[in-house]
Amino acid sequence: MPDSKMDETKKKKKKTAECCGYPISIFFIVVNEFCERFSYYGMRAVLVLYFRYFLLWDDDLATSIYHAFVALCYLTPILGAIIADSWLGKFKTIIYLSIVYAVGQVVMAVSTIHDITDANRDGTPDNFTLHIALSMLGLVLIALGTGGIKPCVAAFGGDQFQEHQSRQLNTFFSVFYLCINAGSLLSTLITPVLRAQECGIHTQQQCYPLAFGVPAALMVVSLVVFIAGSGMYTKTAPEGNIMGSVCKCIWFALNNRFRHRSDIYPKREHWMDWAEEKYDKLLIAQIKMVLKVLFLYIPLPMFWTLFDQKGSRWTLQATTMTGDFGGFVLQPDQMQTVNPILILTLVPIMDRIIFPLIKKCGLNFSPLKRMTVGMLFAATAFIAAALVQMEIDKTLPNFPSSSESQLKVVNMHSESLIVTVPSQEPLLIGSFEVQHTSKHTTAVSHWCFTISSHVVFPQSSPDYITFDQQDIRLAFNTTPEINKDLSLIKGSRQTLIIPSEPAEMYLKEDIKSKPKEGKNAVRFVNGWTAYLNITNLESSLQPSETSNYTLVSQGMRKFTLTDGIQSCEFSRKFGFGSSYTFLIPSDLFSTDCESIKEIEDMQPNSVHMALQIPQYFLITTGEVMFSVTGLQFSYSQAPKNMKSVLQAGWLCTNAVGNIIVLIVAELGKLPKQWAEYVLFASLLVAVSIIFSIMAYFYTYIDPAEIEAEILKQQETDPDKKKKKETLEMEEKENEQEIKQTKI
Numbered sequence: 001m002p003d004s005k006m007d008e009t010k011k012k013k014k015k016t017a018e019c020c021g022y023p024i025s026i027f028f029i030v031v032n033e034f035c036e037r038f039s040y041y042g043m044r045a046v047l048v049l050y051f052r053y054f055l056l057w058d059d060d061l062a063t064s065i066y067h068a069f070v071a072l073c074y075l076t077p078i079l080g081a082i083i084a085d086s087w088l089g090k091f092k093t094i095i096y097l098s099i100v101y102a103v104g105q106v107v108m109a110v111s112t113i114h115d116i117t118d119a120n121r122d123g124t125p126d127n128f129t130l131h132i133a134l135s136m137l138g139l140v141l142i143a144l145g146t147g148g149i150k151p152c153v154a155a156f157g158g159d160q161f162q163e164h165q166s167r168q169l170n171t172f173f174s175v176f177y178l179c180i181n182a183g184s185l186l187s188t189l190i191t192p193v194l195r196a197q198e199c200g201i202h203t204q205q206q207c208y209p210l211a212f213g214v215p216a217a218l219m220v221v222s223l224v225v226f227i228a229g230s231g232m233y234t235k236t237a238p239e240g241n242i243m244g245s246v247c248k249c250i251w252f253a254l255n256n257r258f259r260h261r262s263d264i265y266p267k268r269e270h271w272m273d274w275a276e277e278k279y280d281k282l283l284i285a286q287i288k289m290v291l292k293v294l295f296l297y298i299p300l301p302m303f304w305t306l307f308d309q310k311g312s313r314w315t316l317q318a319t320t321m322t323g324d325f326g327g328f329v330l331q332p333d334q335m336q337t338v339n340p341i342l343i344l345t346l347v348p349i350m351d352r353i354i355f356p357l358i359k360k361c362g363l364n365f366s367p368l369k370r371m372t373v374g375m376l377f378a379a380t381a382f383i384a385a386a387l388v389q390m391e392i393d394k395t396l397p398n399f400p401s402s403s404e405s406q407l408k409v410v411n412m413h414s415e416s417l418i419v420t421v422p423s424q425e426p427l428l429i430g431s432f433e434v435q436h437t438s439k440h441t442t443a444v445s446h447w448c449f450t451i452s453s454h455v456v457f458p459q460s461s462p463d464y465i466t467f468d469q470q471d472i473r474l475a476f477n478t479t480p481e482i483n484k485d486l487s488l489i490k491g492s493r494q495t496l497i498i499p500s501e502p503a504e505m506y507l508k509e510d511i512k513s514k515p516k517e518g519k520n521a522v523r524f525v526n527g528w529t530a531y532l533n534i535t536n537l538e539s540s541l542q543p544s545e546t547s548n549y550t551l552v553s554q555g556m557r558k559f560t561l562t563d564g565i566q567s568c569e570f571s572r573k574f575g576f577g578s579s580y581t582f583l584i585p586s587d588l589f590s591t592d593c594e595s596i597k598e599i600e601d602m603q604p605n606s607v608h609m610a611l612q613i614p615q616y617f618l619i620t621t622g623e624v625m626f627s628v629t630g631l632q633f634s635y636s637q638a639p640k641n642m643k644s645v646l647q648a649g650w651l652c653t654n655a656v657g658n659i660i661v662l663i664v665a666e667l668g669k670l671p672k673q674w675a676e677y678v679l680f681a682s683l684l685v686a687v688s689i690i691f692s693i694m695a696y697f698y699t700y701i702d703p704a705e706i707e708a709e710i711l712k713q714q715e716t717d718p719d720k721k722k723k724k725e726t727l728e729m730e731e732k733e734n735e736q737e738i739k740q741t742k743i
């Protein structure tokens, strides 16, 4: 009797311990999954920050390496599945690859200890190469581990159920999904808090070792829990190099079909039937099952293309919104946690109320229909995102287009002046007054100081001020007269600072997009007569100098200004995504910082992040219908010896979806973000229509039943039995021949 058949028989005969109808072994599997997902998502939550602020990489390099790592995590499942189904079996594959995974997490945590190379004890590592090498090694091991075990764990969980537990088997995938999301929710909340702690042996730093160490510890716990259940698992042994046989069989069928392409040969029902001359009917039937499902998967990456943008585009959208919920403040990247929270509530609601209700109404809500509806929900989520984007766009500043320039004039001189721009009314710029001009709009912000004197330019004199395409030439007619040529940068916002000595006027480039991560950009113009040190600024400010922008988070922020002798404190409450220029006057210390004036370069975000909740609700409903069902479908439609392979195929749809996101992000960006959301929604609707047509022609099967029937036929058919034995003999001879050739 072949091994596989023996296993199957054993599986039917062996009575496994049960609790509430579930095999006890699955409790070890779901706890293992909880810890593993905690480990994975926890590490991911602080990874970009580690690249950016520990390894000091720039934004582009940090995000590219992060995405490359995530893509690798979803490509390695194929490797794990091949190892499991062809060589080690799922149990051993999970154990070995979990060890690799845990080692990777430990290496990663060690790489974040700055003290190991901080010989001069200045708080920064001295040997970045070592830290980079260790972290890259850690990440490769983690990607190999997490991706490798992913297709095996779900399939191994499914293997624990016996025939009479089909109802529990369906619920298992929902419970499994709940554990994934409980683990990821907890870790995405906890690890950023751990990172914010200070720790170190010689010097105190942000505690990356703790933020990476806790996920590493959870991975070790995950492994221990899995091993603890080893006495209770139903383990199906691998059936040799199944993937090798599958490839050879497909190759033979294609070749044989090509050789018999003439009309004289009778047609066969399926092109795989052309492998019948050489290969076992069971293997051919199993390949047909897998190919049918894989074909159905072709349109699915489009769902993930939209789904994965909630981590990138939607988080960026949140940075242009306000997260002040009264009692608490939500940061843009924390909106991500809405997804697992909704999963934890929606999965039970769907399983207990919605799906049974649909069934009661007599509707056949089959898995493939659920997945189609899931896709439509995701498309609607993107329409909701487009509507929110339109609201945000109304509140965004009027940024210059690539052919426009915008100029703001800040007059720190004690006298006022008047500037005339051709075809516009003369603009009165009082001392410390602010003017905005652009090619098309002139916005004036008024907070005037008393105008003591001003000079008028004759409006008819084009020699003074010229708007020439993108170049503007300004002339200021004070006493004595000052003329200055100013070349404005196309597509940028600039401020002309006129200091107390107007002849020293200069241009300073302004921020021209919303500050990152919902932070606020602030800068200071030093009107004080001496050098000033200001907290949060990189270097001290010379008299009349304007600092670069510095980013501050939402909330009350305090700045201490000192010239080395005197000092004063200046506090201000910030919202999200604003930008200010603070003008420091010459009477700074006599007014205890109160005479500091502000210019609002960019108003704070005003659209509330709560408006994103509908889109999160819709995409998560889509996820429950699509992803949980897909996981279950991939297990139920796979032949017993290729369960992990189909799980890996399912995960691959996600990898392809991620790659599409990367390509789209690099290539076609529409000028309007809302239009891009509508485009993605339309594409997904089109794809879901194609998928529903493909699904219509798909017939659900019970692989175990088909396999049993073929085995029965083969046992009763002496010819086939003989053919199979001959084949097996041939294969053995081949192997021996190869061995001898090697010797």
Ligand SMILES: N[C@@H](Cc1ccccc1)C(=O)N[C@@H](Cc1ccccc1)C(=O)O
Pocket (backbone or CB within 6 Å): 037, 041, 177, 180, 181, 184, 185, 188, 336, 337, 339, 340, 343, 623, 627, 651, 654
């Ligand atoms: N809902 C996600 C988990 C998540 C947690 C925090 C922020 C975003 C997402 C989830 O359940 N993921 C599952 C399934 C999955 C989804 C996408 C690609 C592969 C698998 C997971 O196993 O991580």
